[in-house]
Amino acid sequence: MFQTFDVQANPATGAQRLADLRAHLAQQGLAGFIVPRADLHQGEYVAARDERLQWLTGFTGSAGFCVVLPEAAGVFIDGRYRTQVKGQVDLAQFTPVPWPEVMPGPWIRQHFGAGVLGFDPWLHSAEEIAKLQEALAGSEISLRACANAVDAIWPDQPAAPLGRAFAHPDALAGASSGEKRARLAAALRASGQRAAVITLPDSLCWLLNIRGADVPRNPVLHGLAILHDDGGLALFADAAKFDESTLAHLGAEVALHPLPSFTAALQALQDPVRVDRGTAPLAVSTLLAEAGLAVAWGDDPCRLPKACKTEAEVQGMREAHLRDGAAMVEFLCWLDARAPQPGLTEIEAVRALEGYRRATNALHDISFDTICGAGPNGAIMHYRVTEQSNRIVGQDTLLLVDSGAQYLDGTTDITRTMAIGDPGDYARACYTRVLQGVIAISRARWPKGLAGRDLDPLARAALWMAGQDFNHGTGHGVGAFLSVHEGPQRLSRVSDVPFEVGMILSNEPGYYREGEFGIRLENLIVVQPAPHLQGGDPERSQLMFETLTFAPFDRRLIVTTLLSPAEIGWINAYHAEVLVKLEDRLSPTARAWCKAACAPL
Template structure:
């Protein structure tokens, strides 16, 4: 299997490691140290050697950080992890801090009056450090770049990953690397910039039409790149990852050099060099500045073009989702047959679902560890089942399954919440409100220029009317056979990036009652031009969403009387489309199940 169920960290290990860290900080003359969940590439997904936050605290979430001071260690977690963190850290020695409601700078001001707090400049962006320094202005507390203090006390830290790189066909990318590089180089020249530094692994993979195997679940390569104004690129990566065919794919305009050559190369650049202050490590701009090279702050040039998928990428995603949808329907058919017998565990669910995806014979990997949360575990938003946490699915409760797959032609991410027995009318009421949010986003039309922040309330309105909400964004960007979480687009109250045609996002409202159940419903959607409507204002360009995911919602959890006619019509039309698109891909048994699941309300 791709997914394992081992426990990667334990709260019991935290206190001794925290004591060791404090000892070395005192010896270094430091009053504190910042420990982010980040690597030198600033991607969301990190290799085992970079799981410093997890190693120190026991917290396994995909976002957060820790600040260690002499008398307190704060673990900063967003709304997705506030239930999870309580069971993963030693609450006597580590204090959960709600973030971003409480910022790092504000927290430091409240807990320390003077001293030097260290940080690894390769693990923080210029933006991050500037925000903290601004908050600390006028205090006796200063930040100081230094060597990574965790690495000094981690005796069995894993080695750097050495996964092989491989070519991603131009036919799936929809644009050759030479064309991408020429297009971006033209923007550099237009802005008077001689080069751009690229640190995000998915950006360099997209730019060069390559993929890698350095991080589980995400086909990315660890490395850095410099894109020059003449469209040439120097790629800094481990040469052992590149076989002859992949080197040939890169072409003569891409120079492969070792990562150790990256900093010296930075210091030889001339002219203004673009650096993304929100994604590049602070060390990059520091090295340039110390070499008297002009830093031109600007967005990673790959991020927005990468987000706006080509027609070939969108077509690949459509096919991947139909293939994956059929596998998920086969799984749901199996699940409905199996749950009445009792005794089914959360791990059994994960294994079965991966098995149905493997049966496609083209599964490259899962796109993240499957979330299989039954009853109270469903309320842990990013729950990862382990051998220790695994529970038997009870009768008359909800099962939340959030999963996805990586295929060469696309990345999938889907969540369905399933009734096991009769979970009761309160659960149905909450489910229906979440479904209303899913439908509202799916039906949305909006003028060009609107952002994810503008649309996010649509997913929450039905919940808000009932005094309910969910502590995560409504949707994240998704890559095309790349990272399942991809920026800069989001459906979120903090997103200010305008939505543009070709952007793929998730649509995943939810509701969670700690200790009882969790509900989340997720489809992937792609932004497209909206057709003109009769009687509409024709000169106003609008956008809407095309749905990519086709799997039935559990009708047993829908209270039809709560749905407005338009909502009911959308759901019936969606289910009719599920049946039309998947029928030829299903086994006879799964087809019969799907026909029943898609019966109109």
């Protein structure tokens, strides 16, 4: 499936759709409604049917929500989307709200005196609604679970997806589904829990060693599951998604049921039932409570085991990154030859890069729509080029390309920022500080027990010393031929999940000047045990990162006088490794280019 470049939602549609929604709410006795960018699986990536936030507002970002009130409609967006949202919504109708600096509870109280605010209980977690209720306590504003109000006014809402499921080989997974289910069932028994509800698509796919095609770019299946304490599993999904070979792969201990039967099955369970308060829809715990069943709040049992990759998964990721790194070098070589010629556009660059990935004959799909921003478009952190926004790259500027691929043996995500002509000394200094952040994370060693919030400052220190920073986390978790964004691990000042061996993350600091340029550099890294150091305390175990991504950084943008000898040594060693690992995979032209690009500083 090639990346397409449709025109984005038209902000001009927002006024009428907002008026229609308010009219419907009035008929239902509601004064307002919360429109999240979420489906019942609470995943970041949603099918076209569930793009309610985009349909209503025009905003296409991967995170956010809208609170519609009688006299205001706030679109809550985090730091990644502050620039993007202003160009996508009708600002006369929708107010961008910086979130989480401004939380929904106080904002609602400021803009709404009294009345009932509706929400769809299948699109919000129990934790989310509990926090909002707490924030509204003492006011004359109440929350009411109701049918989805956007669905009621969306005349041509797409149908639910019916992507085919397929088996993911046990050899690539490193463990069979039976082994995984037995391990999780033993943990349930140890906790005195009779069953666990699984709602996250990547958890479901990981546990069953299957993959799907229900959302763009991420090979996941939409379905719900109940894992029993004996290792048996009830899977609730459309039977049309499964052929005989996939059903055989699931085995006799996995029973497939129609999705509508999930409610009755849930209420027929023996308790206590484990439910993830932060990811499962509120409707799940409500249905259990209505049946008199005890809810045992606990993390999705798949999330941490899924995050700690097996050696087979890590080895698959290594091979996928070498294949992908060679495709990236072919693209960078092409770009250097093409950029001096007139007329290069962002879309042309995106298509060229995807073409090199397809030339590997191993590409399942790209792992997300490529971010390719020239000049000021690079400052839009999650910019997605369209036919409408497509920009000629021009000269004396920066080009930011954030892209990735899905291969059967691994998922990749890489960002490089390139000089097109001479972008100037200031841009080079900023680039070098961002690169210093990449190096700091790559070289880190730390004692077991530390989390993303502990390491995140390392990526920002060089920028901080120049009075600069970036408004996104330093890194996200990444799945193995699964979602390119995967929890619970993160490199972020808000993450308290301790790092464990096998966790894969992105390492992607950046710097953005609105209206001018954006810089981001990204490698994927995997947590490994750190070897003992002579003179170190033998009882103190440490961890470190192994770099998975191999492609050159742009030497033309590196200001060596800003770097320490150790940083220069890291860059030279990394570039030497890039050349050794990739040169036999490259065309003669790209091999010659790579040798020059990887020359020592």
